Amino acid sequence: MYALNATHSQxxxxxxxxxxxxxxxxxxxxxxxxxxxxxxxxxSIGIGIxxxxxxxxxxxxxxxxxPDFETxxxxxxxxxxxxxxxxxxxxxxxxxxxxxxQGSPEADKLASVALVPQTSVDFLLPCNIGDYSDFYASxxxxxxxxxxxxxxxxxxxxxxxxxIGYHGRASSIVVSGTPIRRPVxxxxxxxxxxxxxxxxxxxxxxxxxxxxxxGQGNQLGESVLIxxxxxxxxxxxxxxxxxxxxxxxxxxxxxxxFLAKSFASTISPWVVTMEALAPFRCAEFQRDAEDxxxxxxxxxxxxxxxxxxxxxxEVYLLTEQMQQQGFEPQLLTRGSFTNLYWTFAxxxxxxxxxxxxLRPGDMLGSGTVSGQTRxxxxxxxxxxxxxxxxxxxxxxxxxxxxxxxxxERKFLADGDTVIFRGFCExxxxxRIGFGICLGKVLSATxxx
Ligand code: MN
Numbered sequence: 001m002y003a004l005n006a007t008h009s010q011x012x013x014x015x016x017x018x019x020x021x022x023x024x025x026x027x028x029x030x031x032x033x034x035x036x037x038x039x040x041x042x043x044s045i046g047i048g049i050x051x052x053x054x055x056x057x058x059x060x061x062x063x064x065x066x067p068d069f070e071t072x073x074x075x076x077x078x079x080x081x082x083x084x085x086x087x088x089x090x091x092x093x094x095x096x097x098x099x100x101x102q103g104s105p106e107a108d109k110l111a112s113v114a115l116v117p118q119t120s121v122d123f124l125l126p127c128n129i130g131d132y133s134d135f136y137a138s139x140x141x142x143x144x145x146x147x148x149x150x151x152x153x154x155x156x157x158x159x160x161x162x163x164i165g166y167h168g169r170a171s172s173i174v175v176s177g178t179p180i181r182r183p184v185x186x187x188x189x190x191x192x193x194x195x196x197x198x199x200x201x202x203x204x205x206x207x208x209x210x211x212x213x214x215g216q217g218n219q220l221g222e223s224v225l226i227x228x229x230x231x232x233x234x235x236x237x238x239x240x241x242x243x244x245x246x247x248x249x250x251x252x253x254x255x256x257x258f259l260a261k262s263f264a265s266t267i268s269p270w271v272v273t274m275e276a277l278a279p280f281r282c283a284e285f286q287r288d289a290e291d292x293x294x295x296x297x298x299x300x301x302x303x304x305x306x307x308x309x310x311x312x313x314e315v316y317l318l319t320e321q322m323q324q325q326g327f328e329p330q331l332l333t334r335g336s337f338t339n340l341y342w343t344f345a346x347x348x349x350x351x352x353x354x355x356x357x358l359r360p361g362d363m364l365g366s367g368t369v370s371g372q373t374r375x376x377x378x379x380x381x382x383x384x385x386x387x388x389x390x391x392x393x394x395x396x397x398x399x400x401x402x403x404x405x406x407x408e409r410k411f412l413a414d415g416d417t418v419i420f421r422g423f424c425e426x427x428x429x430x431r432i433g434f435g436i437c438l439g440k441v442l443s444a445t446x447x448x
Contacts, residue, residue: 001230001231001274001278001281001302001306002086002090002230002274002275002277002278003278004278004279005090005094006094006097007029007031007093007094007097007275008029008278008279008429008430009029010029010428010429010430012027012028012029012097012101012430013028013101013102014027014028014049014050014100014101014102015100015101015102015103015104015107015111016028016049016050016052016100016115017050018049018050018051018052019049019050019052019100020050021050022431024050024051024433025048025423025432025433025434025435026048026049026050026051026432026433026435027050027430027431027432028049028097028100028101029276029429029430029432030048030272030276030430030432030433031047031048031049031093031096031097031100031273031276032047032048032235032270032271032272032273032276032434032435033045033046033047033048033078033081033126033235033270033271033273034046034047034048034053034123034126034269034270034271035076035077035078035123035124035125035126035127035269036053036116036121036122036123036124036269037121037122037124038116038120038121038122041055041116042076043076043124044056044057044058044076045057045073045075045076045077045078045081046116046121047096048118048270048435049100051117051118051119052115052116052117052118053115053116053117053118053121054096054099054100054110054114054115055113055114055115055116056069056073056096056114057073057074058113058114059073059099059110059114060073060074062109062110062113062114064099064106064109064110064114065092065095066091066092066095068088068091069081069088069092072084076124077124077125077126077127077128077361078126078127078213078234078271078361079127079128079360079361080360082127082213082214082215082216082234082360082361083215083216083217083360084215084216085216085231086215086216086231086274086275089215089234089273089275090275093273093275093276123175123176123177123269124175124269125173125174125175125267125269126175126213126237126267126269126270126271127213127271127360127361128361129170129173129361129362129363130170130359130361130362131167131170131358131359131362131363132167132168132169132170132173132265132362132363132364132365133165133166133167133168133351133362133363133364133365134165134166134168134209134241134261134364134365134367135163135164135165135342135347135364135365135366135367136163136164136165136367136368137163137340137341137342137347137366137367138339138340138341138366138367138368138369138370138371138378139155139159139160139285139341140339140370140371140372140376140377141367141368141369141370141377141378141379141382142154142155142159142164142341142367143155144370144377144382144385145368145381145382147387148381148385149249149252159341160287160291160292160341161292161294161295162350163298163342163346163347163350164367165347165350165351165364165367166256166257168241168261168262168265168365169261169262169265170363172262172263172264172265173264173265173266173267173363174264174265174266174267174439175266175267175268175269176238176266176267176268176269176435176436176437176438176439177438177439178264178266178439179439179440179441179442180242180263180264180266180439180440180441180442181263181264181442181443181444181445182200182201182204182414182441182442182443182444183200183201183244183247183259183260183263183444184198184199184200184201184444185198185199185201185244185246185247185251185259185260186198186247186250186251187199187202187246187247187250188246188249188250196250200443200444201244201245201246201247201444202246202411203244203245203246203381203411204242204243204244204245204411204412204441205242205243205244205245205379205380205381205411205412206240206241206242206243206315206379206380206412206418206439207240207241207242207243207367207368207378207379208240208313208315208333208335208368208369208370208378208379208420209238209239209240209241209365209366209367209368209369209378210236210237210238210239210311210313210337210365210366210369210422211236211237211238211239211267211363211364211365211366212233212235212236212344212347212348212363212364212366213233213234213235213236213237213271213361213362213363214232214233214234214348214358214359214360214361214362214363214364215231215232215233215234215235215274215360216231216232216360217232217357217358217359217360217362218232218352218357218358219357220355220356220357221355221357222352222355222357223349223352223353223354223355224348224349224352224358225297225349226297226298226299226300226303226345226346226349227300227302229303229344229345229346229348229349230274230302230345232348232358233274233344233345233348234271234273234274234360235271235272235273235274235276235277236271236272236274236277236309236311236344236434237267237268237270237271237272237363237434237437238267238268238270238313238420238421238422238434238435238436238437239265239266239267239268239363239365239366239437240265240266240267240418240420240437240439241261241265241365241368242261242263242264242265242266242439243257243260243261243379243381244259244260244261244263245260245381245411247259247260248260248261264439265365266437266438266439267363267437268420268434268435268436268437269435270434270435272432272434276432277309277311277424277432279424279426279428279429280309280310280311280424280426280429280432281306281307281308281309281310282306282308282309282310282338283304283305283306283307283308284303284304284305284307284308284343285308285338285339285340285341285342285343287341294346297349297350297353298346298349298350300345303343303345303346307343307344307345307346308337308338308340308343309337309338309344309424310336310337310338310424310426311336311337311338311422311423311424311434312334312335312336312337312422312423312424312425313333313334313335313336313337313369313378313420313421313422314331314333314334314335314420314421314422315331315332315333315335315378315418315419315420316329316330316331316332316418316419316420316421317329317330317332317401317403317409317416317417317418317419318330318416318417318419319403319405319407319409319413319415319416319417320415320416321403321405321407322403322404322405322407323417325404325405327403327404327405329417329419330401330403330404332383332401333375333376333377333378333383334375334376335369335370335371335376335377335378336369336371336376337366337369339369339370339371339372339376340366340367340369344364344366347364347366348364351364368382370382380401380409380410380411380412381411383401384398384399384400384401384409384410384411385398385399386398386399398410412441413441414441414442414443415440415441416440416441417438417439417440417441418438418439418440418441419436419437419438420436420437420438421433421434421435421436421437422434
């Protein structure tokens with residue numbers, strides 16, 4: 001696990017003025033990676049700093065970085081960089097802090113050859129995501145959703161022993177800003193014994209999640225020990241695991257989610273590194289006294305003490321009417337990543353524990369981040385639900401979300417934009433943010 005070092009110091013300031021503003025997501029202590037392009041520049045790896053991007057390929061070409069990084073920075077995805085051992089990741093971060101710090105002798109040169117305003121670029125996916133697995137790590141989400149789908153048996157007996165997950169779909173992961181088409185699918189028959197219908201999803205939902213990118217991989221047939229799991233984690237991104245609840249209800253048994261999830265998932269363009277997150281590590285979730293202890297392969301002292309991440313997450317909704325009438329996006333949810341029953345180290349360890357090889361750039365989804373209170377529920381399925389098991393899904397008795405235009409939502413409507421934000425803050429350290437993860441819902445098409 002990364003230790004605190006000089007790159008985390010609150011005293012650091014940058015010659016990039018916007019990075020010193022208190023509200024910025026990207027102070028010099030953060031330095032998240034992205035891949036971007038502009039009309040004049042081919043795709044390049046970059047680093048977020050204030051409202052700018054530092055073009056790392058341009059830095060390498062100008063001879064400002066160690067030749068060790070030249071090859072990985074020629075790529076148009078982060079995968080080869082992600083595969084580097086943590087000690088090298090740290091060296092690169094240290095050098096970038098030197099270059100961007102106030103007083104850097106390279107400031108003028110960088111400002112002219114390597115700095116690009118974020119508003120002038122198109123973001124690409126940060127890496128080739130070979131595989132994506134989605135977990136179910138919030139016990140509050142699992143209990144709420146379980147009680148809707150299985151009123152008699154909300155939390156299955158395996159939940160507190162295994163980080164539950166399924167293999168998601170990597171090909172349909174898109175970068176923030178990409179419009180999301182409402183899917184068409186088979187829905188539960190209106191009457192038992194009759195045929196299902198095939199129509200546009202009516203219960204369209206988002207899921208507030210965090211994605212963890214694998215750094216160094218493991219060989220097929222070998223497993224990652226819990227003590228080493230953090231050294232296989234490169235960084236985190238915001239993840240919206242769009243979900244078609246009505247399609248899900250009909251298709252999910254016995255093998256789990258399929259087309260209700262695979263039509264699209266959105267990630268933020270930014271990857272906040274595990275090293276940047278070092279000041280915000282915290283103890284794992286406090287299990288109830290009567291809960292089972294995890295089996296040995298999922299437990300370590302380091303994971304117990306520092307496996308958690310004190311990361312705040314927010315969901316905002318902006319409808320087309322709100323936009324037309326000049327309203328700001330409305331906050332729907334404020335949640336905390338500390339509510340997860342399982343840590344990413346436990347998820348990664350469990351994933352590889354059968355010898356399954358994880359590769360640089362693979363993504364693990366945390367599962368919907370929901371807390372105990374209503375205002376910390378991470379999807380509409382939970383937010384608008386009143387605990388009435390008989391009206392678990394469409395339910396006339398759902399309590400709609402009220403919006404400033406007088407509109408109401410039980411699930412997402414066409415034209416709605418969903419925006420996630422995330423940030424870490426504490427008194428002792430500079431606040432760092434995750435940028436935004438945004439998607440607008442388009443109407444279903446006949447073409448499907
Ligand atoms: Mn999910």
